[in-house]
Amino acid sequence: MRIPEIVPLTHDLFSPLLELEEQANNKKAEFQQAVNKLNKHVLRVETRINQERETIKNRLFELDREEKELQEIIREITKKKLEASLRNTAFDDEGELQTVKARISEIPQEQEALKELLEEIKVSSEERERYNELYDIARGKGQETNEAMKQRFPELKKVFTVINDQFQASIWNEGGFSYEKALSSASSKIYELQKGE
Numbered sequence: 001m002r003i004p005e006i007v008p009l010t011h012d013l014f015s016p017l018l019e020l021e022e023q024a025n026n027k028k029a030e031f032q033q034a035v036n037k038l039n040k041h042v043l044r045v046e047t048r049i050n051q052e053r054e055t056i057k058n059r060l061f062e063l064d065r066e067e068k069e070l071q072e073i074i075r076e077i078t079k080k081k082l083e084a085s086l087r088n089t090a091f092d093d094e095g096e097l098q099t100v101k102a103r104i105s106e107i108p109q110e111q112e113a114l115k116e117l118l119e120e121i122k123v124s125s126e127e128r129e130r131y132n133e134l135y136d137i138a139r140g141k142g143q144e145t146n147e148a149m150k151q152r153f154p155e156l157k158k159v160f161t162v163i164n165d166q167f168q169a170s171i172w173n174e175g176g177f178s179y180e181k182a183l184s185s186a187s188s189k190i191y192e193l194q195k196g197e
Contacts, residue, residue, distance in 0.1 A: 013162060017155040024148040031145045034138035041134050045127045056118045063107050063114070070104045 077097045084091035123131070 009162065009166060013159060017152060017159050020148070020152045020155055024145070024152055027141070027145040027148040031138065031141040034134070034141040038131070038134040038138045041127075041130055045123055045131070049121055049123070052121045053118060056114050056121070060111060060114050060118075063111055067104060067107045070100050070107075073100050074104065 074097065077093050077100065080093060081091050081097065083089075
């Protein structure tokens with residue numbers, strides 16, 4: 001029985017694959033950096049939008065609180081005015097009453113304007129443009145990474161074939177190459193020759 005020829009596992013066998021693997025890893029790192037920049041930009045935009053919305057919501061809350069406080073002031077001043085009228089005494093808070101009424105009449109307009117602003121808080125054209133730019137870069141890096149990964153396939157197949165052959169040759173007494181069978185074949189031959197057969 002002849003010992004099958006097997007390509008040895010050497011550094012030269014793996015070096016082309018390792019070189020391609022290094023290139024692919026570099027491309028993956030570039031892709032990850034591009035994705036990180038894209039995500040960082042999206043986070044900045046999201047943070048800005050959330051902060052602006054929160055500021056407006058807080059202002060709306062403050063206006064609601066102010067309106068309630070002013071209504072309470074109007075009730076108190078109106079009560080004093082009615083008491084003065086009933087007792088036929090002087091009422092000195094008319095100016096304050098008019099100032100408070102004027103302010104309370106402005107609040108609904110401010111609330112409406114703030115609600116409109118709240119609806120208008122969106123991604124700006126500059127932010128969208130920067131997003132598109134970063135997205136295109138990341139997509140390009142992703143395509144380069146896919147190409148680099150595909151370039152490894154022929155070398156992977158070659159190395160896999162050699163490793164598979166090595167594995168098959170290492171299986172003892174299971175249908176693959178067996179050192180015992182190779183030696184047994186030689187022993188049988190020499191035995192036959194000794195007997196003169």
